[in-house]
Amino acid sequence: MSALVDDLIDGLALGSVYALVALGFVVIFKASGVINFAQGSLLLFGGYLTAVLHDDLGFAGALAVAVLATALLAGAVDRLLLRRGDPDPRMAHVQTIVTIGVDIVLLTDLSRRIGGDLLSLGDPWGDAVVTVGQVTVAESRIAAIVVSAVAIAAVFALFRWTPWGLSLRAAAEDTEAAALMGVRLGRVRMLAWCLAGALAALAAVFLAAFPAPGLERTTGQIALKAFPAAILGGMASPPGALAGSLLIGLTEALVAGHQSDLHVLGEGFGDVAPYAVMVLVLLVRPTGLFGAKGAARV
Template sequence: MSYFLEQVLNGLSYGLVLSLIAAGFAIVFTSTGVLNFAHGAVVLLGAYLVAVLHTSIGFWPAVLVAMAGAAVGGVLINALLVRHLADKNAGTAAILMLGVDIVLLTELTRRIGNQVLTLGAPWGASVVRIGDVSLPTGRVIAAGVTVVAFAALWYLFSRTDLGVGMRAAAADGPTASLMGIRLSRTAATGWALAGVLAAVAGVFLTSFPAPGVAPTVALSAFAAIPAWVLGGFDSVPGAVVGGLIIGLTSALVTGYEGDLAGVVGTGFGEVAPYVVMIVVLLVRPSGLLGSKEAVRV
């Protein structure tokens, strides 16, 4: 029973980290209609900045710099590329984002090389014990930070003029523009928020029990895509629900892989999230909490 509970708690904490990334996908999609496939590289960028800066300025200042750097990176992608697309088709923008992802990932891979950079997280490899259940301290902190982050996002979108403007722009951009809402401002804010969430997620994806910062982190970040699609392309609450479902699925299938090997074979834990995503989309094509009007590519 303790092993099962440990897998559940690990899955939920991992799912919350995935939900940070999935929420970034959803925020960019609602603010600009772009499928931001460069998001994985931005996650790696945030983790890389912490890894190279923590020895000189300290871990927490490095995290703040990484959040700012990822936010600026997102704003620049929007300002220099997305806003100047001659063809506003979602498919064209998605291809552009794939190109940005390749360029950014190639440069970060060149800088990292074959190293695995240490993050310098103060919690190290420590664990939290609750009875017979052991959890990495980093995962516990990740869960707490994620809850605070989503509480802040809720307050932003429901209690501030900027957040209400972003929701209005997402619902009907032309009408929101006629009402005086600056679409360029809401779009830039969406990209900046996505960058901040990506940097925070990158910190927790690359700290214990992960080995550190390596180029494969960008691929790990794409594990959040099933969470994003499952929750709904344009739904931040859906990103949370999708992240928890995918994290729990991954942890349980991987944890009991030995028992399931005779039925589904080995390595099914990597495939299981996509299976869950496909099954849900067959029933609800717009995702669990997504709007039916959301564009699909």
């Protein structure tokens, strides 16, 4: 029973961190119709800055700088590379392909800088654990759940109670109507990209924290497990991204904890389990768990 509780807590922690990344996918898609495949490299950039700055600035200072710098980089990618002037929703598919090129460039440079090293981010939790009865949980997992919950609640508050959130929802519902009503689509879109970058940098801390060995050049690829979470929930649904992320996190943790019982599926099945769950869910609900069915005028 204690092993099951350990797996559930690990799954909730992973799902919470994946939710930060998945929300980045969702807000960018809602604002611009673009699927940002550079989200993993933005995460690695934020983690790398935290790792190289924490000796001089301390963990909190380094993380603050990394979050701000990653947000600015994400905004610059959108403003300088993906669009000129007013955003054109009809170019979203082309811009999505451009993000693949951005991801390759960023990953290549960051991989060169990191090399084969394992970088510590200087987080205050280290390898400390909390033991309650027969259940042992890493403090980093508890911190991941708490910090992610606060960050996600703040994002949902932005969606619900700020002018930007209202503009984002209006733009996602009908871009042309929102523009005619005075919504500044370019500003809405840039802030969405900045928010996605900030969330990615925050997620990097917990993906590199114990029991992970540290930040490495492949950490950004781990973040892409949040992509099936966003697809599962419905690409334009923030609640769906949260639900999908928790489902993916729990699936990954439970599969890893029972790998010996699932040996018939092959070693490393936990790495593909998120995508297997995505396929199974989409067979039943092609629009995702929270996706709305589109209406067609005939």
